[in-house]
Amino acid sequence: MTTPRVLPIHGFPGTEEAIPFTITTFDDLGSPTQDALPHRHEFYAIQYVTGGKGNHIIDFSPYALSPDTLYFISPGQVHFGQFTRPLEGYAIVFLEEFLLYPGSFSSSIYEMSFFHTVGQKPVLRLNRPDAAGIKSHISAMAREYSHTGQERLPLLRAYLYILMVNIQRLYAAAYPVQNSVKETSFVRKFKHLVSTHCTQQTPLETYAARLNVSTGHLSNAIKELTGQSPGQIIRREIALEAKRLLAHTDLTAAEVGYRLNFEDPSYFGRFFKKATGLSPSTFRKQVRIQYHDIVSTV
């Protein structure tokens, strides 16, 4: 198997209608080969798995697939599946703007702690009664999706919102944190901004301006809530992007560095080693052995 030269980025799947929202079963999704290759999305995805066997690898962490489990993929995350039995269940995908349509709810995607997770897994295993509730809600969503008429759009938005608030409650119970939703949503918003801007050299003031706070407040708040300085978080995100490119492309280490705005390959090497404990080329070898193992042991 040859490594693709570039890492695929999937835009919103083409639909006959204009709304950035779809719900499908994995059967209807067609070629599972697409999901078996490392790729990333511009959209959010909630996967409700009811059957199938294998592993789902999200940004280098493998998660065994099991029934009655939800998987949350945020924009930019590199993921792929290794299936020995095809997936069963639903995939719900949407863009953030779907929640922000005129007349929609004022809530923000960043209030959902299962997207842009801060330390927690992007996975939620449901117990039997919770799974039944989520499943019937998603089934109702899928039915509404196949309808036509004016009420469809507001209903789908409402269904999605209620689904996410319900998931949020279960997720918060599974992964308790001490900070409030408002505080952690600020962190998630910052981290998402960082993940989309870290490949350019973006000064701290730009992030602060986007978040409508001063640089001083940004530094203090992020340090307070995460224990890390903004700079540390930015560098961690850059290191993650470097890992993605090393693992999934044929770019040389120096080229990966250039892409991430490192003028000097030698400094990039030192940066990467400090962040991950491994040199770029050792990481590349190691992760490919790991993935090969996952492929062959499943």
Place this chain on the structure above:
DNA sequence: GTGCAAGGCCGCCAAA
């Protein structure tokens, strides 16, 4: 919010 000093980051160079 402002100022300042210490430390860490980042780029240049050499060498293995």
Place this chain on the structure above:
DNA sequence: AGTTTGGCGGCCTTGC
């Protein structure tokens, strides 16, 4: 050839 390590210094970030 490309990668990795190390020294050196300007300058940005951090934390008081």
